[in-house]
Amino acid sequence: MLISPLFWGYAALFGTALALCGSLALIAVTTLKLIGDKISIRPAITAVSAFSMLGFATGLIMAQSREAAVDVVLPAILTFLSGILVYMIGAKGLRTQAGASAMVFCFALSLLVGSQYGAWLRFEHDSKQADVSYLIAREAALEQGHHNLAIRRLANASEIQSFISAYAEQKKLDPVRLYEAVYGNKPLP
Structure with missing residues (x-):
């Protein structure tokens, strides 16, 4: 440890x-x-x-x-x-x-x-x-964190989209109308 x-x-x-x-x-x-x-x-x-x-x-x-x-x-x-x-x-x-x-x-x-x-x-x-190498490493870590967050958001959006599509197919609904009913007219995040 x-x-x-x-x-x-x-x-x-x-x-x-x-x-x-x-x-x-x-x-x-x-x-x-x-x-x-x-x-x-x-x-x-x-x-x-x-x-x-x-x-x-x-x-x-x-x-x-x-x-x-x-x-x-x-x-x-x-x-x-x-x-x-x-x-x-x-x-x-x-x-x-x-x-x-x-x-x-x-x-x-x-x-x-x-x-x-x-x-x-x-x-x-x-x-x-004030050290430049420390600031560069800190900025790189922040950028990596933002990148990981964006990837996670895309993965979540993809999962939501596939869930809505599967649910719409199962219930014989229009997936676009179902998506608009859930999220309004906003595009996927």
Whole structure:
């Protein structure tokens, strides 16, 4: 059984996102442990990975969009991050500054990588759409589809005509008048 190329595209996208976000989380938490911050490793990796994945997804969606998303998304992201930092530092004190900074750093880096990755995917798609050989192959496939449809219509018309003729002969009717009674005065399609 063949696996769809779409599956491999999504697998590459999710693989890239997981590898980037997991690596950033590991680096950030290891750095925090090395500087002496007393944090639990699993919850810290989960939190940093979540922020990192959010940044990657936001950047990817922003880059893939054909709308002017940067004008709306970037101020919202900066407001969101500033609010989180102010809350975490204000509510928990300066003790959490290193952890919050690590999360914001991973978010920002993932946002940058995600937007660059999304821009690259969009460029690849647009380049393929502008490629002459792709357009020729697409037009040939469309023409073949139209040709197959026309042949099927002719075959159906032939079957209808033979059915009407057989029915008219069986009932001793004029086939032309029977055809006109069924279809009106329109010619066969």
